[in-house]
Amino acid sequence: MPETTKITIDPVTRIEGHLKIEVEITDGRVTNAWSSGTLFRGVETILQGREPEDAWLFTQRLCGVCTYVHGVSSVRCVEDAAGVSIPDNARIIRNLLMGGLYIHDHPVHFYHLHALDWVDIVSALSANPGAAKILADTISPSAPTIDFEEVQTKLRTFVNSGQLGPFAGGYWGHSAYQLTPEENLIYAAHYLYALREQVKAAKMHAIFGAKNPHLQSLRVGGVTCEKQVTSTRINEFKTYLNQLKDFIDHVYLPDVKYLASKYPEWASIGGFNNYLAFGEFQNGNSPWDNYLPGGVILNGNLAEVNDVDLSKISEHVERSFYAGTSARHPASGETIPNYTGYDTKDRYSWLKAPRYNGEPMEVGPLARVLTAYAKGHTDMVKLVDELLTQLDLTMDNMHSTLGRVAARALETKLIADQMDNWLSQLNTGGSFIVSPDIPTTGAGAALNEAPRGALGHWINIDDRKIANYQMVVPSTWNLGPRCSAGKKGPVEEALMGTMVVNPEEPVEILRIIHSYDPCLACAVHIIDTNQDKTYTVQVIK
């Protein structure tokens, strides 16, 4: 009998809920996986009976990371119900706000949430700072000059203080960390450098958002930041944007490419092959005409991208803690909690299992990038092809953990570059908002792309009040459980077959989970069935 070890990765809940991953490992490889979590249950009860125009003020409080996307999705679904066309200026401001979020969130994900799965911070302490400088110049000659000795001293002080903060709980010294001390020091230095850039992105976001987090300038019918759209404020925005573009071009992208070159095997690990994108950054009034297009890709077949047909979306609850077994479309969705206890053979998650035409779909940067690529988006094709050539990889390698990491960086560059065009399209004298005529009875939907992936809000209005409100969020698509047909969710499937060197320190599993950018801070409980031991490990988000 092959030896089977069970690992449970059970993170601590933060604002958006709780994610737990359980895997079975046989002969060093993942042979089964279950993803279990809680998200958003109960929010409907808060929204029911309220004014539709107020819903966004509540939905943007659902999550601390994705505040804007839930705000804009909400106003859009009400606009859809009201049949409102918003002014071009409002559409452009929303594109800029969403773009700002991508530029903020993606580098934060790479440097502060994901890099530590690849970069050994403790190893950086033994680096030769001079050698690191020479190497850094090779990786990116135009990167800002960094005093690596100073960074190393800072790190040492930090580590010696015993309060590791964001570095606590890393599997430092694990054999899966393949970078040299000098490489680790460069990434550690850029971790700190990226914090500074993150501040710029947050400040840029506040220019037209009035406030960060929980911005204030959205309304059903448009935006209210008209007074901020002056040449002074636009130039301020541009100054931040240009600095961020320098950072993306000379630090973020080169760092991603170099990391990929050092972990080539991860371009074949952790992939999935069904993708769904709703599209984002509207070119005009149609929600289906977007700078990043929507589409459906099945079985990794990029030769055929289908248009999204919303009627094909259903949410299964047969393996989730909700009453009933029938799969329903979100517009007629119901959320009746029915907790029956965690049982991987039966119900095991608070997440529903969204399916598209019955299939589990990956959403997020990789889905968007592949959809745009397959649809012949000129700039995207150029970026992807360049990347693959430089790394000596093929399109097949995009269906992987590294593909996800790279897609995030590529679309960050694409959007940052496009933001200049949007800025130039703002018409300072023009209209920014129209008065919506909210119907007494009606229904609306909004489909967007949050940085983490496809997001849908559905509203039903009755007696001019919210009768029902449903959301299908990116993490539900990616981290949802099995469906009625027993098909695994994307992350569950992506984990299958992964080699895990040391079940006590499952860094390989974390690499795959984190590559999806789940919006969760987590702790890990590992149960080794053979030795009846429980380890508790704090995971860096």
Added chain:
Amino acid sequence: MKKLLVLGVGNILLMDEGIGVHAIYEFWKEKQDWDETLVDFIDGGTFTQDLFYLFEEYENILVLDIVRAGQTPGTIFSLEEDQLRKEEKQMLSLHDIDLLDSLGMARMRGYCPRLKVLGIEPDKIDWGMQLTPTLAAALPSFVSVARKHIGELLAISIPST
């Protein structure tokens, strides 16, 4: 650099979880009583580590949040940063990890303000916009204790209300 940031954190959709934000709303009502060159009152909401950039602009931070310490709901606690680090993380509200990470990040960047947390034991955390009756009743004293702390941090005397 301003003297003090009063940061209310929490999720107002989760009943008592949002009391820090509710307290900030109370302070906004008395905005004219405070010298805005010395102190800001910010609704941090469901913030994440990315609020650390704010930390660089203040000498002191007073966080208003819930603290779960197994005490009677409504019990008010004052904690210094080193106490936060020594105590079990789970004792604090859902935001503590980000709070400490934010401080760590600010420190690594070279500057870190002095942190104080004023917390209150919650009664119930579940979907709902209202505080529980217990915490709604405790809110005035929570705000009043906060007022006293603010006065101390600003080294000014606060008229008792």
